[in-house]
Amino acid sequence: MHPPGKRPALILCRPTPGGAYLLAQVGHEGRRPGQEDPCRELPVRRRHWGQRPLPARNPVTTWCGVARTMGEQASLRPLAGPTPSAPLRPLHAYVVRPRGRHSTEHPHPPGVARAVDTPHRRPADVGRELDEAAFEALFSGSPQPHYLLDTDLRLVRFNAAAAAHDAFLLEDALGRPLWQWADASYREPLEAMLREVLADGVPRIDIEIKATTPDLPETVASVSGFRLRGAAGGVVGLALAVADVTDQYRDRVRLGLLRRATTAIGTTLDIVRTAQELADITVPDLADMVRVDVLDSDLRGDAPALDSLGEDLLMRCAGRKCAHEPASHMADDVGNVIKFPTGSPYAEVLAHQRPLLMSRSGADTRDPARKPGGDAMAETGAHSGMAVPLCARGVLLGLARFYREQSPEPFNHDDLELAVELAQHTALCLDNARLYAREHSVARILQLTLRPLDVPSKTAVKTAHGYLPSGAGGDWFDVIPLSGARVALVVGSPPGRGIRAAVAMGGLRAAIGALASLDLPPGEILERVHDLTTRLDGEDSHALDENPDGRRSGTTCLYAVYDPVARRGILASAGHPPPAIARPGGRVEFTHVPIGSPLGRGSPRYRVAETEMPEGCVMFLGNSLLLRGSGPEAPRELVCLTDALQPRGASLQEVCDAALAALVPQRSPSDGVLLLAKTRGLGADQVVSWTLPNDPATAADARARAERQLSDWGMKDLTFSAVLVVSELVTNAIRYSREPVRLRLIRDRGLIIEVTDDSSTAPHLRLAEDDDENGRGLYITAQLTERWGTRREHRGKTIWAELEPLGDRGM
Numbered sequence: 086m087h088p089p090g091k092r093p094a095l096i097l098c099r100p101t102p103g104g105a106y107l108l109a110q111v112g113h114e115g116r117r118p119g120q121e122d123p124c125r126e127l128p129v130r131r132r133h134w135g136q137r138p139l140p141a142r143n144p145v146t147t148w149c150g151v152a153r154t155m156g157e158q159a160s161l162r163p164l165a166g167p168t169p170s171a172p173l174r175p176l177h178a179y180v181v182r183p184r185g186r187h188s189t190e191h192p193h194p195p196g197v198a199r200a201v202d203t204p205h206r207r208p209a210d211v212g213r214e215l216d217e218a219a220f221e222a223l224f225s226g227s228p229q230p231h232y233l234l235d236t237d238l239r240l241v242r243f244n245a246a247a248a249a250h251d252a253f254l255l256e257d258a259l260g261r262p263l264w265q266w267a268d269a270s271y272r273e274p275l276e277a278m279l280r281e282v283l284a285d286g287v288p289r290i291d292i293e294i295k296a297t298t299p300d301l302p303e304t305v306a307s308v309s310g311f312r313l314r315g316a317a318g319g320v321v322g323l324a325l326a327v328a329d330v331t332d333q334y335r336d337r338v339r340l341g342l343l344r345r346a347t348t349a350i351g352t353t354l355d356i357v358r359t360a361q362e363l364a365d366i367t368v369p370d371l372a373d374m375v376r377v378d379v380l381d382s383d384l385r386g387d388a389p390a391l392d393s394l395g396e397d398l399l400m401r402c403a404g405r406k407c408a409h410e411p412a413s414h415m416a417d418d419v420g421n422v423i424k425f426p427t428g429s430p431y432a433e434v435l436a437h438q439r440p441l442l443m444s445r446s447g448a449d450t451r452d453p454a455r456k457p458g459g460d461a462m463a464e465t466g467a468h469s470g471m472a473v474p475l476c477a478r479g480v481l482l483g484l485a486r487f488y489r490e491q492s493p494e495p496f497n498h499d500d501l502e503l504a505v506e507l508a509q510h511t512a513l514c515l516d517n518a519r520l521y522a523r524e525h526s527v528a529r530i531l532q533l534t535l536r537p538l539d540v541p542s543k544t545a546v547k548t549a550h551g552y553l554p555s556g557a558g559g560d561w562f563d564v565i566p567l568s569g570a571r572v573a574l575v576v577g578s579p580p581g582r583g584i585r586a587a588v589a590m591g592g593l594r595a596a597i598g599a600l601a602s603l604d605l606p607p608g609e610i611l612e613r614v615h616d617l618t619t620r621l622d623g624e625d626s627h628a629l630d631e632n633p634d635g636r637r638s639g640t641t642c643l644y645a646v647y648d649p650v651a652r653r654g655i656l657a658s659a660g661h662p663p664p665a666i667a668r669p670g671g672r673v674e675f676t677h678v679p680i681g682s683p684l685g686r687g688s689p690r691y692r693v694a695e696t697e698m699p700e701g702c703v704m705f706l707g708n709s710l711l712l713r714g715s716g717p718e719a720p721r722e723l724v725c726l727t728d729a730l731q732p733r734g735a736s737l738q739e740v741c742d743a744a745l746a747a748l749v750p751q752r753s754p755s756d757g758v759l760l761l762a763k764t765r766g767l768g769a770d771q772v773v774s775w776t777l778p779n780d781p782a783t784a785a786d787a788r789a790r791a792e793r794q795l796s797d798w799g800m801k802d803l804t805f806s807a808v809l810v811v812s813e814l815v816t817n818a819i820r821y822s823r824e825p826v827r828l829r830l831i832r833d834r835g836l837i838i839e840v841t842d843d844s845s846t847a848p849h850l851r852l853a854e855d856d857d858e859n860g861r862g863l864y865i866t867a868q869l870t871e872r873w874g875t876r877r878e879h880r881g882k883t884i885w886a887e888l889e890p891l892g893d894r895g896m
Contacts, residue, residue: 232325233313238263238279241322250327252296252306270296275308279323282310286320293330302494305334339503342370346507351514354521356384357419360404363485363511369408371503372487372496374467377404378423379475379483379515386523388480398435399424400483409491434472435484440508442501443470469495473504477512482519485511528584529554535591536561544833545572545649546704546762549737551745553757559590560708562760565601568876568885570833571648573601574762576706577661580639582755589637593618593684597644604876607644607657608691611681614642615659618685638685643678643706647698649767650831654698657691659684662714665726666696667703673726675714700766703730703740707759711748722748737763767831774829779819787815787828791838798832803888806869810838810886813862818842818884835871835889843881 224231230247234240240258248255251268258266263276274294282289288311296304307330315321350362360377367375378400382389400423425432434441445468467488475482485508489496540548548564559579567573575597579586596617600610618637641661647654656664656676660683667673681691698704705712705726712722729744741761749757773794777783791811795804811828818826822842831837850863866873866886873886 230327232327234263234279234323234325236283236320236322238276238323240266247327250329252304252327252329268296270294271306278308279310279325282312282323283320286312288312293334303331303492304329305331335499338370339499342366342503343506343510346510350507350511351517354518356515356518356522357403359511359514359518360483361406361419362404363507364404364406367487367504367507368406369492371500371507372471373408373490373492374488375404375406376402376486377475377483377511378486379403380481381422383482383515383519384522386519386526388519388523398432403483431472431484431486434474435481438474438476438481440471440473440501440505442496442498443472444468444495466490471496471501471504473501473508475508475512475515477509477516480516480519482512482515524584528582528587531584532559532561532587532590535587535594537563540564543572544570544765544767545647546574546764547737548763549741549761551741551757551759553745553749559586560710560756560758561590561594562706562758563594563598564760564762565598567601567646568604568837568872568874568883568887569648569839570650570767570831570837571646572762573607574645574647574704574706574760575601575642576708576758576760577640577642578708578758579637581636589640592621593637593640593642597642602874604874606693606877607646607655608693610644611642611657611659611684611691612689615684615689615691622685638683640684641709642684645704645706647704647762647764649765650772652698652700652764652766654696654704655693656696657681657693659691660686662707662709662712664707665705665712665714665723666698667705667726667730669699669701671727671730673723673730675712675719675723698764700764702764703737704762704764705744705759706762707748708755708757710750710755710757711745711759737761767833771832772829774827776825776827777815777819778825779823781816781819783819783826784812784816788812790828791830794830795836800832800836800890802890803836806888807836807838810866810869810888811840813866814838814840814884814886817848817862818844821846822881824881835887837885837887839883839885841878841881841883845877845882847875847882848884 224242224244227244228246230250231244232240232247232253233242239260239262240255242259243255247253252271253268254266263279264272267275271294274292278289278292281287288309290309291307292309294306294308296306307328309326311324312320313322313324346363346366349366351359352362353359356379360379363377364375380389381399381401384401402419402421402423404419425435430441430443467490469489471487473485473487475485485504487496487500487504536552540550542548543564543566546564550562559581561575561577563573563575565573565575575594577590577593577597579589579593581589593614596614597610600613605613618640622636622638640659642659643656643661643664644658645654645656645664654676656678658678658680660680663676663678663680665673665675676694676696678694679692682688713719714722725747726744729740729747735743741759744761745757745759748759775787775790777787788808788811792804792808795801795807800807815826815828818840819842822844824843827839827841829839829841831839848863850867863873869888870886871889873884875882875884
């Protein structure tokens with residue numbers, strides 16, 4: 086039983102199909118003990134809140150707000166005041182049970198909320214008590230410093246936490262203005278902020294102010310301020326809250342430094358650049374001086390095993406930075422050699438791969454200046470330092486050293502952890518650069534061994550070449566001697582880079598050299614190389630999917646043949662830019678060559694172009710980086726080549742070097758390859774030919790003619806061998822042909838014999854048995870000559886053989 090006037094009221098709280106809730110306070114007239122208050126649900130939609138009439142048998146003293154439940158709680162808000170006939174006592178709390186649950190503790194029906202009464206008090210008294218309790222808790226129990234100031238920024242009141250704060254000197258500070266009790270580092274920014282709050286009324290929340298003094302560590306405070314209004318609504322003062330956020334600030338700085346390091350360190354695959362990036366990003370945020378040293382072997386791409394490292398390591402300075410004028414030990418140039426004495430702290434860090442925290446006073450770990458060999462901290466005035474090894478993937482790469490001289494606070498273990506994380510990221514980038522340097526070096530060595538190291542001048546042309554490495558590509562050139570004193574000039578460029586591209590280049594160069602020995606036309610050679618490229622890439626398709634740098638398809642190649650007797654050039658291109666030719670008069674122009682598809686792509690059809698090339702012409706053959714032969718760059722390229730030919734007395738190699746320097750762009754991503762060939766011609770006194778009738782008796786006449794010509798040329802030491810070879814070749818030509826045959830002798834460094842007939846049947850060398858009556862002609866020819874072979878002509882074939890003077894055979 087409740088005392089009179091203290092019976093609890095019922096609140097109905099049920100959802101309706103329309104989505105609304107009806108909450109009403111219902112009277113208790115006629116209630117019997119042990120029974121619930123008589124009431125019924127009154128569904129009201131949102132637009133009818135507080136407007137629906139109520140039944141007379143359930144008098145309602147006031148409406149309550151309609152609100153949707155949030156989980157198991159309901160929010161109730163009065164919509165109308167007490168009725169005149171039944172004044173209400175203020176309700177202190179509501180208890181709402183979720184729908185569908187029953188328990189002995191709450192026996193009310195689901196969805197019914199019961200209101201709990203409190204003694205009748207005036208709302209103003211309750212609010213005043215709450216204000217006083219909140220103010221007392223704020224100034225007595227709050228751990229955060231709080232200050233009350235008047236409009237002149239004089240201190241009126243502060244709590245206990247503020248008295249212990251180091252930023253302000255509060256002894257006898259009450260009634261004094263801000264500038265008399267605030268620290269000098271906080272004074273100006275804090276006063277400016279508070280006056281802005283007084284002026285515009287906008288609260289300032291969590292404004293960070295840094296305090297830096299020469300002898301004390303840097304501190305950071307977060308300040309908040311807002312205006313205080315009196316009962317009349319006027320501004321009576323300011324409330325100021327201060328929190329020490331130095332640790333949070335330092336954590337943000339460390340995280341920010343790590344975040345910037347992930348993008349700023351390792352932007353290139355250069356060891357020195359990566360080391361310098363570590364020094365740049367850590368000064369001055371972490372240290373005043375930073376030095377990064379790497380092992381000398383890292384610069385070559387080598388990686389010594391950790392168990393093979395001794396304390397006497399050869400290091401080189403790869404990066405350094407100082408926040409002030411470099412001291413003596415930090416002024417070493419990048420690239421200088423450093424050796425840490427045995428027993429020094431740095432040698433121990435490298436030997437054990439463990440970071441070291443150092444202090445001149447020895448308070449942190451030990452005094453490295455007292456070690457044998459010492460540390461430069463005492464000489465430079467640095468009071469604190471860290472030494473962190475640079476290790477990645479089981480490889481020791483170097484050492485990072487951090488010093489503080491101007492910053493008064495020494496390094497702590499949090500700084501050491503940050504330095505270790507930075508060193509780990511830097512070490513991974515350094516190791517990537519080291520692996521790239523190793524692969525680049527291997528590719529470069531392989532590339533140089535696969536291309537001709539020296540190109541001796543031939544009778545047909547005088548050559549010069551230039552190679553400007555930028556990346557380890559597979560671009561190559563070649564000069565291949567052919568029969569009849571002719572020469573083949575080849576230049577090509579594979580699509581990939583690195584070791585696999587160099588290997589692909591070596592394979593293609595060998596294939597082209599083998600096909601060139603068959604004396605095939607330039608277009609047919611490119612067609613056969615195209616088929617070979619397609620077949621090889623098809624066989625290696627699985628490996629090429631994982632590493633496309635070894636792909637041969639897409640290689641461009643230019644193949645040119647120059648004949649010094651006819652003084653003509655025949656050229657074919659597989660996607661390669663045409664050569665430029667400087668005529669004897671000084672005019673430079675690009676040769677028109679039909680450009681076919683790159684090797685291994687498209688249709689293998691390569692048309693040839695023929696051009697007159699008088700003696701003294703200079704042919705420029707380069708890769709696509711240097712010569713494009715078309716587009717807006719073509720005029721500039723011709724001007725560069727023309728300027729390189731000046732002055733007239735310059736050697737061919739000097740012209741090549743000047744052209745290479747002028748054509749290669751700055752910071753080129755590819756290698757520059759340039760081959761120059763200055764044409765020569767064979768005069769009438771070096772070439773003689775006869776047309777002989779198709780008669781067996783012609784062999785004797787051919788021997789006599791050859792003998793007389795060799796005597797005129799002063800080559801009597803070759804007379805016996807040459808006459809025998811001429812007899813065999815002419816006899817075979819007359820035997821297997823029907824038309825007259827042609828005999829040609831060419832005086833080069835040795836003697837070249839050529840016999841041309843109309844038969845397309847190529848001879849084959851075979852070993853005759855002892856009782857065979859024929860089949861020994863070509864065998865004798867092969868034994869007496871240095872080289873021999875056949876080449877196809879437009880009609881028939883030519884069999885050729887080369888003999889060297891007796892004095893050159895033993896060389």
